[in-house]
Structures are given as structure tokens and as C-alpha cells.
Amino acid sequence: MGAEHSGMTQLLEVRELVKHYSSGGLFGGAERPVRAVDGVSFEVGRGETLALVGESGCGKSSVGRTILRLQEPTAGRFVFDGTDVFALDRSALRRLRRRMQIIFQDPYSSLNPRMTVGKAVAEGIEIHGLARGPEVGRRVAGLLEEVGLDPGYARRYPHEFSGGQRQRIGIARALAVEPSFIVCDEPVSALDVSVQAQVLNLLADLQRDRGLSYLFIAHDLAVVRQIARRVAVMYLGRIVETGPTEALLASPRHPYTVALLSAVPEPDPTRRRSRIVLGGDLPSPSNPPPGCPFHTRCFHPARNERCRTEVPALRPVGATVVACHYAETTPAPSTGAEARI
Amino acid sequence: MTRVLDVRDLHVSFPTSNGRRFHPVDGVSFSLDRGETLALVGESGCGKSLTSLALLRLIPPPGRVDPGSIIRLGDTDVLALEGEALRQVRGRRIGMIFQDPMTSLNPVFTVGDQIAEGVRAHLPVSKAEARARALGLLQEVGIPDPSGRLNAYPHQLSGGMRQRVMIAIALSAEPEILVADEPTTALDVTVQAQILEVLDQLRRARGMAVLLITHDLGIVAGRADRVAVMYAGQIVEEAPTAELFARPSHPYTQGLFASVPRITGPVQRLTPIGGTVPPATAWPAGCRFRPRCPQAFEKSELPPELLPVGPTHRMRCWLAERNGGR
Numbered sequence: 319m320g321a322e323h324s325g326m327t328q329l330l331e332v333r334e335l336v337k338h339y340s341s342g343g344l345f346g347g348a349e350r351p352v353r354a355v356d357g358v359s360f361e362v363g364r365g366e367t368l369a370l371v372g373e374s375g376c377g378k379s380s381v382g383r384t385i386l387r388l389q390e391p392t393a394g395r396f397v398f399d400g401t402d403v404f405a406l407d408r409s410a411l412r413r414l415r416r417r418m419q420i421i422f423q424d425p426y427s428s429l430n431p432r433m434t435v436g437k438a439v440a441e442g443i444e445i446h447g448l449a450r451g452p453e454v455g456r457r458v459a460g461l462l463e464e465v466g467l468d469p470g471y472a473r474r475y476p477h478e479f480s481g482g483q484r485q486r487i488g489i490a491r492a493l494a495v496e497p498s499f500i501v502c503d504e505p506v507s508a509l510d511v512s513v514q515a516q517v518l519n520l521l522a523d524l525q526r527d528r529g530l531s532y533l534f535i536a537h538d539l540a541v542v543r544q545i546a547r548r549v550a551v552m553y554l555g556r557i558v559e560t561g562p563t564e565a566l567l568a569s570p571r572h573p574y575t576v577a578l579l580s581a582v583p584e585p586d587p588t589r590r591r592s593r594i595v596l597g598g599d600l601p602s603p604s605n606p607p608p609g610c611p612f613h614t615r616c617f618h619p620a621r622n623e624r625c626r627t628e629v630p631a632l633r634p635v636g637a638t639v640v641a642c643h644y645a646e647t648t649p650a651p652s653t654g655a656e657a658r659i
Numbered sequence: 660m661t662r663v664l665d666v667r668d669l670h671v672s673f674p675t676s677n678g679r680r681f682h683p684v685d686g687v688s689f690s691l692d693r694g695e696t697l698a699l700v701g702e703s704g705c706g707k708s709l710t711s712l713a714l715l716r717l718i719p720p721p722g723r724v725d726p727g728s729i730i731r732l733g734d735t736d737v738l739a740l741e742g743e744a745l746r747q748v749r750g751r752r753i754g755m756i757f758q759d760p761m762t763s764l765n766p767v768f769t770v771g772d773q774i775a776e777g778v779r780a781h782l783p784v785s786k787a788e789a790r791a792r793a794l795g796l797l798q799e800v801g802i803p804d805p806s807g808r809l810n811a812y813p814h815q816l817s818g819g820m821r822q823r824v825m826i827a828i829a830l831s832a833e834p835e836i837l838v839a840d841e842p843t844t845a846l847d848v849t850v851q852a853q854i855l856e857v858l859d860q861l862r863r864a865r866g867m868a869v870l871l872i873t874h875d876l877g878i879v880a881g882r883a884d885r886v887a888v889m890y891a892g893q894i895v896e897e898a899p900t901a902e903l904f905a906r907p908s909h910p911y912t913q914g915l916f917a918s919v920p921r922i923t924g925p926v927q928r929l930t931p932i933g934g935t936v937p938p939a940t941a942w943p944a945g946c947r948f949r950p951r952c953p954q955a956f957e958k959s960e961l962p963p964e965l966l967p968v969g970p971t972h973r974m975r976c977w978l979a980e981r982n983g984g985r
Contacts, residue, residue, distance in 0.1 A: 373847035374818075480935055481703075510702035510874060515918035515931035522928070537847060540877075544920035544929065567922065581852040582922050583877030587904050595856055596849045598803065599817045 326363030329499060329531045330385075333359050335394035337377070337384045352604045354380040356555035358394075362499070365525065367532040369546035369563070371539060371578075375600055377555040378535045382501040385533075386418055387411060398499070416446045419497040423504035425488030429476040435462070435487050436472030442495040461490040465520060482513035489520065499531045506541060518544055539582050543567060551575050554603055554611040561638030571635050571645040573618045610643070620644040663835050663868050664691040664714075664732055670725035671709050671718055675940060682725075683939040684709050685892035691836060696862060696869040698879040698900070701889035702915075704936050707872045710889075711838045714870075715749050716740070732836075751781040754829030756822070758841040763825055764813040770797075770824050771809030774831055781832035796827035799864075801857050819850035826857060833865070840872040855882055876919060880904060888912050891937060891947035894965065898972035909974040910952045946976065954978060 335358045338351035355377040362368045370378040383389050385396045387403065396403040401414060422428050429438055439458045443449050449457050459469035465486040476484060485505060492500055502521065506514040522545065524530055536542050542549055543563055550560035551572065559572040570576045580594040596615050601607050607614050613625040624643055635645040642648065671684035684706040691697055699707045713724050716737065724730075730737040732752055740748060757763055765773060774793035778784060784792065790809075797805035800823040813821055822842065829837060839858060843851035859882060862869050871883055879886055879900060887897040888909065896909040907913050914932035934951040937943055943950050945960040952959065958977040966979035973979075 373849060482935065510936075511876075511915060512702060512918045512932040513935070515920075515929035518920070519929055519931060538920075539848075540920040540922045543922060543926060577849055579922070581848040583848075583851070583855075583875060583881060584922055585876035585880050585904065585916065585919055587880040587901050595852050599819065 326366050328361050329364045329366075330396070330398045331361040332381075332385060333395040333397075335359070335381060335384060335396065336392040337380050337389070338392045350604045353555050353606060354603055355384065355392075356606070358552070358555070358557055360550055360557065360560065362531050362533060364498070364531055365529045366548070367525065367534050367546040369534045369536055369542040369549040370552060371536050371542050371549055372552035373537055373578075373600065375554075375603060376552040377603070378552050379503055381552075382420065382503050382533055382535050386415070386420055386501060388420070413446075416442075416495045417497050418499045418501070419492035419495065420501040420503060421485070421488045421492050421505050423507050425484040426476060426481075428488060429484065429491075431476055433475075434472060435474055435476065435479075438476070438487065439472070439490050439494050442491065446495050448495065457494070458490075461494055464493070464524070465490045466516070480513075482509055482516060485509065485513075485517050486520070489517075489524070493524065493528075497530070499533070501533045501535065503535045504537070505534075507537065514541070521545060539567065539579060540584075551578065554601065554606050556611060556641065557632065558612065558642070559638055559640040560632070561640075565637035569636060569638075569650065571638055571640040571648050572612075572642050573616050573648055574612045575640075576648060576650075577615075577617075610641070612642075618642070618644055618648060620647055660692040660695075662690055662733075663693050664870075665729070666690065666710075666714070667729035667731075669710065669713055669728045669730065671706070671713050671722060671728075672725050673722045673939075681940045682942075683892055684713065685942070687889070687892075687894055689887055689894065689897070691868040691870060693835070693868055694862065694866045695885070696871055696883045698871045698873060698883035698886045699889055700873060700876060700879055700886055700915075702874055702936055704939065705889040706892040706939070707889050708840055711755070711840050711870060711872050714836075714838060715753055715755060716745060717749075747781075750777070750829075750834070751832045752834055753836045753838060754832065754834035755838045755840070756825045756829050756842050758844045764821060766813055769810050769812055770816070774824070774827050777828040777831035792831065793827070796830060797824075799830070799861065800824075800827045801853070802827075817850075818846050819853060822846060822850075822854055823857065826854075826861070830861065830865075834867065836868045836870065837862075838870045838872070841874070842871075843878065844874070851878075858882075876904075876915060888915070891942050892939060893947065893975060895948065895976070896968075896972075896974040897965070898969070902969065902972050906968070906972070908968045908972065908979070909948075909976050910954045910978070911948045912974075914951075948976075 335355055337355040338353050340351045358381055360368060370381060372378045384391045391404055436458050439461055440454050443454055443457055458472055462469045462471060467486050506517050509517060534546050547563055549563045549566055550557045553574050559575045570579055577594045577596050598615050601614055609626045609628055610630050613621060630641045630643045632639050632641045667688045669684055669687040670682055672680040672682045674680050687710055701707045712718050714730060718724055724738060732748060737748060771793050774796055775789035778789040778792045794805055794809060797808055802808050802820060802823050843854050873879060883900050886900050886903045887894045890911045896912045907916050917930040918932060932951055946963055949955045949959040963975050963977050965973040965975050968974050968979050
């Protein structure tokens with residue numbers, strides 16, 4: 319879809335990805351598996367950012383971790399630059415990992431507290447044999463500078479740094495192996511707004527300078543709009559709507575996207591939007607509702623028996639691709655927010 | 660308007676290893692009227708949460724509220740209270756909810772028991788009456804199937820439902836003031852919208868005053884009557900919400916606004932504030948924002964007071980003087 323339209327060449331393609339966690343039950347009873355990811359497909363172009371957006375438990379982080387094989391997929395296919403990643407053996411996978419990296423929401427938990435920043439950044443360079451001897455130190459210094467840190471920080475330990483600085487260290491560490499693709503898993507969610515802006519700008523600059531592709535996993539639509547031209551909205555393990563970010567925000571077709579958008583707190587008291595406050599809770603992913611996964615909370619006036627029985631397929635409606643039987647008549651959020659570009 | 664809370668020149672300090680004290684809250688003054696929502700906005704380390712803990716005298720030792728600080732709750736001098744009298748303020752007159760409801764709920768008691776306990780701690784009612792009130796509170800905070808949920812344990816509820824239970828407990832003694840410290844930060848946006856809606860309804864229905872502590876300007880825009888922006892232990896700008904959002908005047912407030920990604924309008928590169936928040940052990944001399952301020956000038960070397968920017972609008976910046984108070 320999007321990658322071809324924008325004239326970009328495709329870097330990776332995910333098809334019908336499934337990830338179930340068998341809970342097994344505390345006492346070995348055969349419980350229903352948690353269907354964290356339930357048939358997700360997308361592609362990302364070279365130098366492109368695709369945002370995966372959704373709320374806790376929608377499966378967005380599982381998608382990122384499963385395609386990197388930090389956990390094994392239940393089913394599906396992932397082709398990265400011509401390579402079938404899920405078919406690789408351990409050593410081939412290790413070699414490919416150099417090209418696919420991940421940065422996390424909390425970089426502190428992913429940094430070894432006893433390892434200096436310099437060692438942490440150098441680790442990947444040494445494992446993959448990208449440089450030797452004094453050249454390693456020079457590369458580390460260059461990377462720290464590139465992410466906006468003083469090269470002298472290489473001798474310090476992670477606990478000496480603020481959240482924003484740690485995130486920069488995490489980014490330097492990911493960049494050290496010269497990847498072409500980075501999964502950014504909620505990389506700015508734990509940061510204060512002024513620091514969040516610094517890190518978002520850094521990610522945009524690195525993408526421009528290095529031609530990186532990002533899968534940007536987030537829950538905040540305003541952040542997504544800042545960083546990604548294309549977005550996929552997930553609900554209960556499935557993509558329910560995807561398309562160009564501006565089109566999706568301007569005329570959302572899935573009722574869940576409408577609700578998500580209306581819930582974004584906007585720093586502008588003059589723009590009083592009508593809020594759609596969703597009723598009820600997210601259903602359990604181990605026992606998702608039959609039919610449309612959103613039907614238990616849907617407010618679409620046309621919702622009916624069909625929604626409770628028949629799973630809607632993703633299909634193009636207007637400018638986005640959407641999984642709703644009645645996407646043509648989804649009520650627009652009645653807003654003062656017509657001042658969209 | 661009835662004034663319910665008056666905080667004057669609040670200082671909170673902690674000792675350092677070399678015997679000196681540093682001041683994470685350093686001269687904060689504000690007031691709350693009945694039925695009003697005041698938002699204290701700021702980033703990590705600005706002192707907003709310690710300010711709220713000080714109201715309930717919950718500053719953990721060796722930290723302390725420094726002599727000379729004033730916290731008046733109606734006619735009560737909160738800082739002079741001891742023992743039972745202090746307990747009558749905590750929970751009874753000032754209710755509090757925190758970011759993470761799971762750590763504040765007891766996992767081995769049912770939701771109904773915990774709310775009823777809150778009721779009986781402060782009001783002279785029978786167990787049955789407390790139970791009935793618990794049911795009413797669950798209804799009031801919008802929990803579906805409230806009588807069923809009375810017997811639920813905290814782990815059986817979602818994050819949003821747990822936060823509603825916390826609100827119910829905070830309301831159980833019918834406080835005059837509700838302090839909400841980042842009440843929706845741990846929640847998803849659609850759930851956040853639900854919780855903020857509940858808080859707003861309760862404030863209106865009960866005429867309660869709300870002190871909303873948050874880092875999120877978006878939440879403030881829809882919910883607060885007045886805003887106080889905190890930086891480095893001080894209030895640096897305060898105004899009615901519409902005024903502050905229309906004319907953010909302190910360079911720090913302006914920096915915050917320029918840092919926030921928007922859901923509407925043209926997508927532009929964000930303009931972050933350079934540098935990082937200084938630690939409370941080393942507040943800069945003069946204007947505390949000076950090292951990061953793009954508009955700093957000679958006079959910024961002196962510490963500014965809160966100066967008028969307009970009839971209802973003040974900021975802690977010498978530019979207010981220079982611009983003639985607009």
C-alpha cells in the first residue's frame with residue numbers, strides 16, 4: 319500500500335503475523351491462549367516510518383518483538399530485504415540482527431548498570447566485528463556526539479544520566495551496528511515533554527541522515543503525527559484501520575479510531591471537541607468477542623447483528639483501509655476541529 | 660467564592676550528606692476556592708508532587724516542611740496539627756488520589772471492604788451503612804455492575820476501574836478538597852477521558868475543590884479553571900486557563916508549548932527547550948531558568964518575583980517589567 323504509493327522501495331513486509339501466548343494456567347490447566355497478535359500485515363519502505371498505535375494490550379509491542387524474533391512467532395511471514403526472517407537459523411539470525419535494532423520505552427532497564435556507557439555502545443560493534451582496537455573508541459565517541467551526548471560520557475555509568483540522556487544512549491547503542499531498520503517501542507512515552515521533543519527531533523534527524531526505516535510503536539496520536547506519515551491503528555491484536563496519517567486523522571473511518579482521536583487531550587481550551595467517551599473495558603485478548611472485536615464498545619449507529627458474528631475484513635474506504643462493515647457511514651467526530659490541514 | 664485552602668511561602672527541604680539542606684519546593688503560594696480546579700503543571704523534579712504531599716503533611720522524613728511555611732485549610736492551621744486532629748484532615752477534609760492505583764489498594768481485601776473502611780475511618784456509621792455508602796460511591800464514580808464489583812478484588816479490575824475505586828475511597832469521607840496527583844498518567848487515553856469526566860462531574864455535583872497535578876498541558880486545557888506552572892521548586896507563571904493558553908508569557912511556559920506535538924494544525928519541527936532541568940541540590944542563582952532561557956538578559960542574574968503580566972496573570976520573569984506589564 320503506502321510504500322509503493324509514495325514511490326519508496328519496500329524494505330520489509332509482514333504477512334498475517336500471529337503471536338499467541340499459551341498461558342497454560344498456573345496449575346498446568348489448558349487455558350485459552352492470549353491472542354496478542356491475530357493476523358497483522360504491513361510493509362515499511364526504505365527511509366519510511368510506519369506508526370503502530372493503540373492502547374495497552376492491543377498487541378503493538380508484541381508485533382515489534384516478534385518480528386525481531388525476540389520471541390518466536392506463532393504463525394506468519396516476515397520478509398526483510400528479501401530474507402525470510404522466520405526461516406533463519408540462529409547464526410543467520412544473529413548476522414541479520416545487525417540490520418534490525420530496537421529501542422525501548424525505558425532504556426535504563428535495557429542497559430547493564432555495571433557497564434560504562436562506552437562499553438554498552440561498543441558491545442554491538444565488537445560482537446559484529448565492525449571495528450577493532452582504537453577505532454572502536456573513535457566510533458563510540460562519534461555515535462555519542464551524533465545523539466547529542468558529550469563523548470566524555472563514555473566513561474560514566476547509566477545511573478548518572480537522566481531519562482532523556484539514557485534514551486539517547488539507547489539510540490547510540492542501536493545505531494552502533496549500522497542498522498537499516500529500528501523498532502522504536504514507545505521511545506518517548508516516559509519522557510517529560512521538553513525532553514520528548516528533543517528525542518523526536520533526534521529520531522527525525524537520524525532518519526534523514528542515515529536513511530533509516532522505523533516501526534514506531536506508540537499510544538499517543540499527536541506524537542505519531544509528528545514522526546510518521548503512515549499509521550496503523552491496532553485493537554485487540556488486529557489492525558482496524560491504516561493509511562496516511564493526515565488522512566486517517568482528518569477522516570477516521572473506524573469507530574475505534576474516532577474514539578481514540580477524540581480522547582487526545584489537546585492543549586487548546588478554545589477547541590472544545592465533542593469527546594466520545596467509550597463505555598466499558600477492553601475485552602480480554604484471551605477471550606476476544608466474536609465478529610468485530612470492537613462491537614462490544616462500538617457506538618456506530620448502524621451496528622447490528624452482523625457486527626456480532628462476522629469479522630470485518632480490511633478494505634479501502636476513502637483514503638484509508640479499514641475493518642468495519644459500515645465504514646462508509648461512520649459518523650465524523652462532530653468537532654470544532656475542522657481546522658485540520 | 661469561599662476560600663478553602665491557602666498556601667503561603669511553602670518550603671520543603673531535605674538534608675544533604677554534608678549537613679546542609681536543599682529545597683525542592685522553594686516558596687510556593689497558591690489558594691483554592693470551593694468548586695474550583697487549580698492545575699499545578701510542570702515536569703519531573705519541579706516540586707509539584709512534594710507540594711501536594713506537604714498539604715497532607717506526608718513529606719517523608721528526613722524531609723520537612725520548613726518553618727515559616729503556611730498551609731491554612733479554612734480556619735485550620737494544618738502545620739500545627741498533631742495526632743487525631745491531623746488524621747481528621749488527611750482523608751477527611753483533603754482526599755488524595757495517585758498515579759498508580761494498584762500500589763494504593765490492598766490486594767487481599769475486596770473493593771467494598773476498602774471503601775467501607777474509608778467511610779468508617781472518618782464517619783460515625785454502622786458497618787451496614789458503610790457498605791451501603793460504598794455501593795453508592797461505586798455508582799457515583801461510574802463503575803458498571805456496582806453491587807457485583809463490591810466483592811471484587813483489586814486484581815480483578817482494569818487500571819481504569821481501579822482508579823475509579825481510588826476516587827471512591829478518596830471521596831468516602833466527603834472531603835472539601837481532592838488532590839489528584841497525575842491521576843491518569845498510567846492510563847490509556849480513552850480511559851483517561853473517562854476518569855477526567857468522572858472527576859469533573861464529582862467536582863460539580865459536590866462543589867469540591869480539585870488540585871490537579873499533571874505534566875500534561877492537554878489535560879489542563881479541558882479541565883482546570885486556573886493554572887500554575889512550576890519550574891525548579893517555584894511557581895513561574897499563573898493565570899486563568901484560557902488566559903495562560905492564549906498568552907503563555909514565561910519563556911519556560913512558551914518552551915513547553917513549543918515542545919508539545921499537536922493533533923491539528925501544520926506539522927512543524929518541534930522546538931525543544933535546550934538542556935535539562937537542574938537538580939534541586941543545585942538550583943541556579945538568579946532566575947532559575949536563565950541557563951536554558953533563550954531570552955535571558957542582564958537582569959536575569961537577579962532572582963525575579965512573580966510580576967504582573969495582566970490583571971489576572973503573573974510570571975516570575977523580569978521581562979514582565981520590560982514589557983510594561985502589558
